[in-house]
Amino acid sequence: MHTDWTIYSSLIGAGLVLLLPREAKNLIRWVALLTGLVGLTVALRDYFHYDAIVTGLVAETGSGFVHLRDVPWITALHSRYHLAVDGISLPLVVLNGFVCVTGILFSWNIESRTKEFFAFFLVLIAGVYGVFMAMDLFLLFVFYELAIIPKYFIIAIWGSTRKEYGAMKLVLYSFVGSALVFIAILAAFFAAGGQTFDMLELAKHPLAREIQVWIFPLAFAGFAVLAGMWPFHTWAPTGHVAAPTAASMLLAGVVMKLGAYGCLRASMMLFPAGLEHWKWWIAVLAIVGIIYGAAVALVQKDFKFIIGYSSVSHMGFVLLGLVTLNVIGVSGAVLQMFSHGIVASLLFAVVGRMVYDRTHTRQLDELGGLRKAIPFACVTFVIGGAASMGMPGFSGFVAEIQVLIGAFAMSPWLALGAALSIPITVAYILNANNKVFMEKDDHGGHHDHAEDGHGHELPPISLPEKAAAVILMALLVILGIYPSIMMNMIKPNVELFLRGLH
């Protein structure tokens, strides 16, 4: 397999974009799109090849990892350039491919500094791909930080509402989080004898329990900042709201998954005893995040803040699923990462691109009746919303029900707490849908025509938007009615992963 080429192709694409003249905006867009497509194609190809390769591998080595590259990198630190994928990371690689392609399509209308935008965007994409494949802690950290900095520029330059504040807050939160991870990595490396950064090697010889108990919270909290775990979530709503559409999609779609993936791959795999010690705390924080995010989303006046807080709530499900430590819960968490990545991308695209770019407002009170003006956006929001609230037939249902079952096995109270959020989610999605897309009772008929409140005609939904939205919606439905296409890959790997923890 050549999944690592997703990283290289994204970096090459970024370089190409930098070399193009800044006036050739269309060319730049097409180069970026092609780069994204190359990454997605490689990812998908390997996704469907994985089963054939891995069956023999698992029987032979007892691990689901397909090693892509493993060469010495910095021998002074015993760090290796080691990339590998398994059934947990491959879905996320594919997710990144989809969000990248659709993000570029939804950014087709960026006119100011197009070249810089796509260059930063592709570097960010490369960093994300790298995190999902890195098997060396040091390498993982390098990619992780590589993904942080471009976000600042993307949000601060092309964003809206309090963009510089949102961008700086997001980057500093991420950087402080990664500082905690940095400390944990160094401590783990030396506690294990200072011989290797390779996570698979480190996992084979777990550290003493008393060390794990204090390293684990550092590593977990550091990554969980990016996963939006309450109470470290406050960067997420402001960051999402400030970001331009493609960046919100990336942030909620994949960057938050970086955090969750880091929790799973680095923190949980390396410090199982620490996890055992702290898991109830994390479960409680996850529940608080789930309820809190949903409740706050319910009272927001800004359309984008609703989706921003709903991300906090849904990422709570991921964290809850991870700490259940049973196959169904963790598999559900991994599927929820994928599912929420798609749902959040879709919803942010509706809010940021389809609605805000046309009406220039996101206030629920000022919007209304867009059902007639831009029916496509309405349909998209209903489908995305249905997946978000966990309607059967969509991916969100499959994922969240598994997390709930897993949580139930851990403690029925946890499942009850998490399930409380579902009616709230239904309420805020329907509320937003009503206020934005349906006519308002008091001044109904305002938006009978394709125009906004000031009588300006709204431009129709463009072809790139439609194409991207259709891709994302199709994924939600496919996963909803045929989840085994992904579960067959995730589940055996989660079993292997959990077996390794004991």
Place this chain on the structure above:
Amino acid sequence: MDATYLDIARGLSAEIVLVLAALFALALDLGWLRREGGRERTRAVGVLTIVGLILAAIPVCQMLGNGSQRLLGGTLVVDDLTLLFKLLLIILTALTALISLEYDVGRHVGEYFATMLFGAVGMMLLVATEELITIFVALELTSLCLYILTAFHKSWLRSQEAALKYFMFGAISSAFLLFGLSLVFGVTGTTNIRELMTGSLTPLLGVGLLMILIGFGFKVAVVPFHLWAPDAYEGAPTPVAAYIATGSKVASFFVLTKVLLLGFAGGAGSALWGKFASGWAMLLAVVAVLSMVLGNCAAIVQRNVKRLLAYSSIAHAGYIFIGLIAAGLTGATSVMFYIIVYALTNLGAFGVVAALSARAGGEELTHFNGMAKRAPLLSLLMLIFVLSLAGVPPLGGFFGKFYLFAAAVGQDARHFGLLWLVVVGILMSAVSLYYYLIVLKHMYVEAAADDSRIETPTYLNAALGLVALAVILLGVFPQPTLTLLNSLLSRVL
């Protein structure tokens, strides 16, 4: 031990070339170029300076790999490690001269470049000696040249004030240093740093060591001896600020490392958490924490790029101290690697500031608004330099910092004795990202008042581009440099 004059001359050939080049630069400017305009003179003398530096690099390169020689009982050491750092100093000086070419240095062009070359001679002697008196003389030569260079904005009061402040602080620090050296000599009876500590750290020797540390503390600008730095950086011509921040720092840190790790290895005491014992490690730890906290926090409120870089370099000196405390071969390697990366990065950053500030109208952050549009290439280079200073992968600054911190944690891996220092360092790096991003925000996010493009000479773009490339390569492929430094240092320590 018998060294002939020829041996000494051979060992000093690079310095001799530089002195000749300096004299020739003076003669050229005062003799032939008197009637030319300032710009032409700067270019001619500057090019001569660079040629002189290239000529000086030749004998250094020839001597590389010829084994080590200790002349006059360690007064002059010629080995690959010192030659490597001499080469680095030559490169740094040449780059400083290069960014001076377009800079308005006033009427005294010949003096400017000659003083710069004399300063380079001082720095090169400083890295090449293991004898206390010579260290002092070389340090004074360097410092005196830097005081003069700082005052080169003759008509600008700020520059004069900065130079005077720098001079006063420097002179006092020299007094401390000399007093410390005399105490050390009085106790040990030797001025050779390899023979300094045979027994334990007696109180009198400890006082001597303390004085020496205070002296060096001023030279490398660490809290609480840093007060001169922001003013000197701001007031000095930008290339000179670059020179102070890079060349003199490299030389001072190099010799400080030697003094502490070779001379006072037995007097380190302990800075391990819970096992504190008096010695230089504990002193350095306190100074390191103060420098990292104060340097980074004070940098946040700066509005002048050079002042900001001054505070950032105070913080970086704090990080380097962590490597010194880690000591041992790994610690020394990490310090040397960090100094190299730090010097290249800072020189690049100052180079961009020097190239842009003259045309942008000043060195306040607001003058750099919208630079990404006005000078895209230099802005991209600045992005690389600033992010490397902030320690963002995959740049050299990140790896340097990682390796420093790894060396410190590895020092007492069993009990994580130095982890407390590393935690402070890492959290302070997170703070530093804020002000580094503010610099980049002005360049990339803010709109410019004046949208005209800034054209910079190609040779300057190319030189700074090469520096940026080196910074990237040191981050992505650090291993060759590490291996080299490690093997060279293992022969010395």
